[in-house]
Amino acid sequence: MLFSKSGSGVSIELDHVHHQYGGAIAVESVSLGIQAGELVALLGPSGCGKTTLLRVVAGLTRQTGGSVVIGGEKVDALPTNERGAGIVFQNYALFPHMTVAANVAYGLRARRINAAAARDTAAQMLDLVQMGRFGSRFPRELSGGQQQRVALARTLAVKPKVLLLDEPFGALDKNLRLDMQIEIKRIQRELGITTVLVTHDQEEAMSMADRIAVMNAGRVEQFDTPEAIYDRPCSLFVANFVGTANLVAGRLLQDGSGYAVDARDGGRLSLGSAAPCSQVGAVVLATRPEHLAMGTPGEDALSAKVEMVLPLGPSLVYELRLASGDAVKVTQPRTVGSTRYVAGEVVGLRLRPGSPTSVFAA
Ligand SMILES: Nc1ncnc2c1ncn2[C@@H]1O[C@H](COP(=O)(O)OP(=O)(O)O)[C@@H](O)[C@H]1O
Numbered sequence: 001m002l003f004s005k006s007g008s009g010v011s012i013e014l015d016h017v018h019h020q021y022g023g024a025i026a027v028e029s030v031s032l033g034i035q036a037g038e039l040v041a042l043l044g045p046s047g048c049g050k051t052t053l054l055r056v057v058a059g060l061t062r063q064t065g066g067s068v069v070i071g072g073e074k075v076d077a078l079p080t081n082e083r084g085a086g087i088v089f090q091n092y093a094l095f096p097h098m099t100v101a102a103n104v105a106y107g108l109r110a111r112r113i114n115a116a117a118a119r120d121t122a123a124q125m126l127d128l129v130q131m132g133r134f135g136s137r138f139p140r141e142l143s144g145g146q147q148q149r150v151a152l153a154r155t156l157a158v159k160p161k162v163l164l165l166d167e168p169f170g171a172l173d174k175n176l177r178l179d180m181q182i183e184i185k186r187i188q189r190e191l192g193i194t195t196v197l198v199t200h201d202q203e204e205a206m207s208m209a210d211r212i213a214v215m216n217a218g219r220v221e222q223f224d225t226p227e228a229i230y231d232r233p234c235s236l237f238v239a240n241f242v243g244t245a246n247l248v249a250g251r252l253l254q255d256g257s258g259y260a261v262d263a264r265d266g267g268r269l270s271l272g273s274a275a276p277c278s279q280v281g282a283v284v285l286a287t288r289p290e291h292l293a294m295g296t297p298g299e300d301a302l303s304a305k306v307e308m309v310l311p312l313g314p315s316l317v318y319e320l321r322l323a324s325g326d327a328v329k330v331t332q333p334r335t336v337g338s339t340r341y342v343a344g345e346v347v348g349l350r351l352r353p354g355s356p357t358s359v360f361a362a
């Protein structure tokens with residue numbers, strides 16, 4: 001084993017990191033604490049500042065404000081190689097005229113490590129990414145996924161303290177992406193290397209990260225575990241960007257010991273106990289499709305009309321419309337004996353017991 005788990009993990013602190021290109025703000029006062037050995041995803045739509053933030057951590061872009069601390073050391077004045085940062089981009093650039101093994105050994109040779117030691121390390125790294133048999137091939141003789149693994153091996157060969165990945169699976173097709181995601185997560189765990197993964201793909205962030213920083217227009221809107229971000233999004237943006245959210249406009253009111261949302265002309269949804277992030281008044285309610293149940297219409301339910309039923313293997317997806325015109329999706333496990341509804345039927349929607357809900361001031 002080349003790396004020891006305890007030796008390789010270092011923390012990363014971002015303290016009010018700010019970056020402007022001319023007058024345009026790309027990253028706005030981002031503060032994040034990433035723990036040693038953690039895999040954190042920077043998730044957000046194109047243009048929200050993910051790559052800029054990663055380049056600032058890497059030392060490829062000098063931020064206009066704030067500071068970066070890696071392993072307890074302020075690194076703002078240090079170039080990339082002195083920060084111990086290893087980077088893999090979407091467009092892996094292997095040297096085409098060098099063999100796979102020579103590509104992986106390249107960084108070591110550049111650091112004046114002797115040829116035999118560099119060859120050994122390169123071979124170990126290729127084993128680690130399960131490319132041990134391909135050392136004598138040329139990049140053009142490999143698939144995209146294989147090339148990406150070689151790029152990862154090359155980055156890991158110089159023993160970076162932090163691994164920075166910018167949309168590393170972007171060029172791969174879906175099945176290959178999943179393989180690579182599992183592969184990178186396995187290697188990351190094995191080495192205990194602190195990793196920042198940039199992605200615009202919420203499923204990728206959800207499945208790989210210990211914690212996710214959801215970014216919007218240069219800012220981090222929420223930084224938490226995948227479960228917390230899915231169940232308790234702190235803003236409408238996060239609710240919408242991560243997973244599928246049903247948005248229902250209405251008024252929040254007190255209902256016995258709990259709360260309910262009165263939808264415009266469309267009945268009401270009882271929320272049970274206290275609703276987070278909310279004040280009595282005009283609101284938007286966000287619910288997940290699996291947290292709503294369909295049943296008979298009634299005073300205590302949202303009234304909705306079934307428009308479409310989509311059987312998706314283990315579950316059924318219902319597309320419904322509320323009286324207000326808002327569209328709502330409901331997913332139901334396709335178990336034996338569960339009631340099937342058909343297009344045109346009017347049903348009552350109620351929250352499944354214990355479901356989290358989010359209510360935002362409108
Ligand atoms: N080199 C640059 N010069 C000027 N503007 C840039 C440069 N790189 C990125 N930007 C702008 O900064 C913003 C954030 O970009 P970027 O960090 O690449 O976002 P993301 O990686 O989330 O797509 C965008 O508005 C982008 O157009």
Ligand SMILES: [Mg+2]
Pocket residue numbers: 050051052
């Ligand atoms: Mg980017």
